[in-house]
Amino acid sequence: MTAAAHAVRLHDVTVAYRGHPAVHHLSGAFVAGAMTAVVGPNGAGKSSLLGALGGALRGFEGRIEHDSTLRIAYLPQASSLDRSFPVRVFEAVAMGLWARIGHFGALRRVDRTCVERALAAVGLSGFGQRLLGELSAGQAQRVLFARVLVQDAELILLDEPFNAIDARTTADLLSLLHRWKNEARTVIAVLHDLDQVRANFEHTLLLAREPVAWGPTAQVLDAAHLFKARQMAEAWDDAAARCERAA
Amino acid sequence: MSLIEPMTFMNRRNLIRAAALAALPLSAQTQTTAAAPQIVASFSILADMVREIAPAALLVTSLVGPDADAHVFEPTPAHGKRLAQAGLVVVNGLGFEGWIDRLVKVSGYAGPVIVSSRGITPRDAGKSHGHRGADPHAWQDLALARRYVANLRDGMAERWPQHQAEVKQRSAAYLERMAGLDRQVRALLEAIPRAQRRVIASHDAFGYYGAAYGVDFLAPQGWNTHSEPSAAAVARLIRQIKQDGVRALFVENISDPRLIQRIAQEAGARVGGTLYSDALSAAGGPADTYLKLFEHNTRTLVAGLTA
């Protein structure tokens, strides 16, 4: 495969948290235009990896390489949002236009139409003036997906997008993911439901701090790999030896 | 130390240690000092008076120092210690020192306490001041101050009979000077027509002065320096200043000067300098003794009223 077929390359990336590695010497590449799932036990570093890819986490070692003009959309975990802060649905989705309007830019008519269309695509037409905090979890997640839509990104990063979401919403949002794939966008999503992964994602990265397996889903999610991943302890080990691996 | 078994911490040995620690301050108090006997006055004006008539051998200190507000005074353990070691304690009385009884009790001082204002029939404070009932600022009338001196002289003579002669002689000299000052004050004020002797002071502590020397003192706030005025009171005062043609306002060193400035500006009166009511100025200042304080206040008043 040529380099152009990879949306993002990682070179020996380590994301540390208080001296313990969340992601440990990860190297590899995400296939462009494909849907890749990132799975693994809790504490495996999946959120940290996505945060580093998305620019939300700045302090990591190693190199993340991608086209400098690549537009990236990052959807954080739902638990990191403060939904009690009063934001209207329209406002929240319009934040997706940040790349164009930045800190102070005004919204043009075409921008407003874009937001309305995104809301319609997630089935929330007419919800524009509702407060985000008053929506159900499923509706709120749709709003955040609408924001991602509006960002019109080539690389889409989703951190546990279907956590505690009802089946109907999950199905609707999954179809959005497929639509993105058809539009040749790269999708990387952290997920827990392995059946969901097997059914929808052609590539998978099985992460247990270190990469256990990375490649086509059927090959990655076999019994041996899953067993190895489960072996990884969830808690930090303060008595662990220093990592001597060179960069 | 286990959280489940508190008694392992509270064992006998630790309890005895704790009790020993608690007993330390008590043992310190039973020590007697061999230093020169000390007279502790409650505030700076009293301390100065005492200093004038006390025997030279004795040391006089005050609890509330110069430039300080006795109303908001918060005694510290150091003050308690000073009291405990005092040979004599002098207070104003008439409710001026709300904190003194408790401090004397806590310090363990068991000697005599001279109440300087004993025998004086106080003025009524009215309801505008934080003190309820009696107005304690009796030292603002030189005639009443003579009573103070007499009480101090008698109290000191009784406490130290060996110094009686010296105390009597110094008191007599002091009273002479006071009489002279009294004549001077009256002369200065008589130069101003009675109707014009109307001033505003931001601290209602000059009731005795006003009554004794024929000056009307009006105040925007009560005696308690912490009470906040109502808009009605401020409005009333401005109206009054305008109607009565009050010409001078005096800012005291322990109240909100900005309020006075505002009232003065709006009523067309002048702000005339500092009057000292409850405390001497710092050493080297214009009112660092009682007599100087009295003279300064009078001259400041006169200056504000005559210009």
Place this chain on the structure above:
Amino acid sequence: MSSVLQAVVGPFVEFPFMRRALVATWALSLGSAPIGCLLVLRRMSLVGDAMAHAVLPGAAAGFLLAGLSLPAMSLGGFVAALAVALAAGFVTRNTPQREDASFAAFYLIALALGVLLVSLRGSQMDLMHMLFGSVLAVDDAALLQIAVVASVTLWTLALIYRPLVLESFDPGFLRSVGGRGAAVHIALLVLLVANLVSAFQALGTLMAVGLMMLPATAARFWVAGLPAMAAVAVAIGVASGTLGLLLSYHAELPSGPCIVLVCGAAYVLSVLFGARDGVLLRQLRKPVHLTR
């Protein structure tokens, strides 16, 4: 009817100090109500009171260096409050500790330092009493100061509205799109300190914090969304200031506490009867629900 009008308008017509006080409370409401709303939404509601104590070491330092100079003490107070706010902000951004804890920690340090510094000088003059003014004594300089701070606050908030909302609601997303979360956070803290310290000086701590927080806590029971909440808070502040001053004038009550208590009454009424989650209103509304 005209006697009511006379009672309401008369005091302000007759006395310049009443007009000044009115303008001061309106300007203060305008500037600090939006800040108050942000504090409430970001769970920093007790910060105002903390800042009232945080000014002490700066004022004490100013006093030690320049004596009873109001400008020196005010400047010192402002610097101290700013230092506390920025230190707390730094801890919040760079550690897992939240703002309420970091503010509590630093203001207590500042307060203790201030008490220590004051005791060094020996004089027991009530520094804080000197530093904090009264609404009836507002002079031209103080009025100008409040007005300027209010204008700057409103302009700045309008400018940074978008990143501010995003920073409060989804900081991870803001970081990912390259937004200046830290700068916005610091701007908010600086505005907070500017509003509080200038208001302390002109109007005293009770009024400054009261007018900042009470209308904001009440507004939540009427509207949602930051701009609407701020507008309602300003309205409540303005009305309370006016009513409080009139009460102080006609009922002979001290002005500062009066104004804040009227705000308080507005708050209680809002909690009970507010259109949005008011306690009694919910009880009184008939328990019908729609079919869909």
